[in-house]
Amino acid sequence: MDELKESDEAIKEVLNKLRENEMRMTPQRILISKTILSMVKDHVTLKDIYDETEKVLPRVGMSTVYNTIKMLESLGIIDTFYVDGKMRVDRTHPHINIFCKNTQAITDIDGSALEKIREVLRDYGLKMDIKKVVIEANCK
Ligand SMILES: [Zn+2]
Structure with a gap:
């Protein structure tokens, strides 16, 4: 499966989980989520995701990006861990x-x-x- 399709599938999963939890996401959050999901396999940092998001959402705040990461984590879509003092985003499969x-x-x-x-x-x-x-x- 190519990367774009993979993140499309993942965003569908996100939207389904939000619906199950009776939560909603703004179009901005959906866009940020797509960016996170397209980069997740590379163990990117908050800053990496912020830099990429800023290209499509020039006035986005770092805290919005952070909160979106945490929301995806709470839904079990992604995982985070700290290494060398920096948060890294990760996939959830056991490894x-x-x-x-x-x-x-x-x-x-x-x-x-x-x-x-x-x-x-x-x-x-x-x-x-x-x-x-x-x-x-x-x-x-
Ligand atoms: Zn990993």
């Missing part, structure tokens, strides 16, 4: 985020590594918050 301290890039890893960590935590009587697993690494 491990590998944060490279040299390049600041984040790579997703899923599969058996995640299962192993889950098993170890279970032995300690802990339940993993699978959406917020971040491991710091160095590429050099």
Whole structure:
């Protein structure tokens, strides 16, 4: 599926969830949501999303962008986590985020590594918050 179609599908999901919760969204918020959803797989920061949103909504406030991110998170559409003091937006499927301290890039890893960590935590009587697993690494 290409990226545009993927974010179109995602925006439909957002609108359905809002309807279920008897919530409404302004056209501005819909536009911001589309921008967030089109960038989410790249683990972008609030600033990245703000810069992109500003191109289509020149007078948008940082707090409106932030609040829209938080709204999408509360609906379970996206996830957020903090790394190096910055909020990153993420997809919600279970995975491990590998944060490279040299390049600041984040790579997703899923599969058996995640299962192993889950098993170890279970032995300690802990339940993993699978959406917020971040491991710091160095590429050099
Ligand atoms: Zn991720």
